[in-house]
Amino acid sequence: MIIGTGIDLVDVPRFERTVARTPRLLQRLFTEREQGMRLSSLAARYAAKEALIKTLGGSDGVHWTEIEIASEASGKPHFVLSGTTAAVVEQRGITALHLTLTHDAGLAAAFVVAEGEPL
Structure with missing residues (x-):
């Protein structure tokens, strides 16, 4: 059963300007593995993390660096959760x-669907 959905859209040039202005933002928002990626890919991952928070109905107990977006061999993105963020997902x-991601024409978007049994 679908118990939540979330979507987010990021303006990539604006995201790039924000990171240039505040470089430490990368450490606060992304795991070490994510930090070396191109900014357009990071913008899509930021959108995915925002979409997940929307799917959960809020950010209580959720920490940015406990959400990693990895890719399967096929390129399909998926979440790798840890810590209290993983616990929040399980508790819900x-x-x-x-998860699906896209970036084109200066925009990055993510869409998340959560399945499970409502509590």
Whole structure:
């Protein structure tokens, strides 16, 4: 059963200006593995993290660096959660998260669907 959805859209040039102005933002928002990626890919990952927070209905117990967006061999993105963020997802009865990302024409977007049994 679908128990939540979330979507987010990021203006990539604005994201790039923000990172240039505040470089430490990368350490606060992204895991070490994510930090070396191109800014357009990071913008899509930022959108994914925002979309996940929307899916959960808020950010209580959620920490940015406990959410990593990794890719399967096929390129399909998926969440790798840890710490209290993983616990929040489990507490909400979520058993599967589905993620899609895109970036083109200066925009990055992410859509998340959470499946599980509502509590």
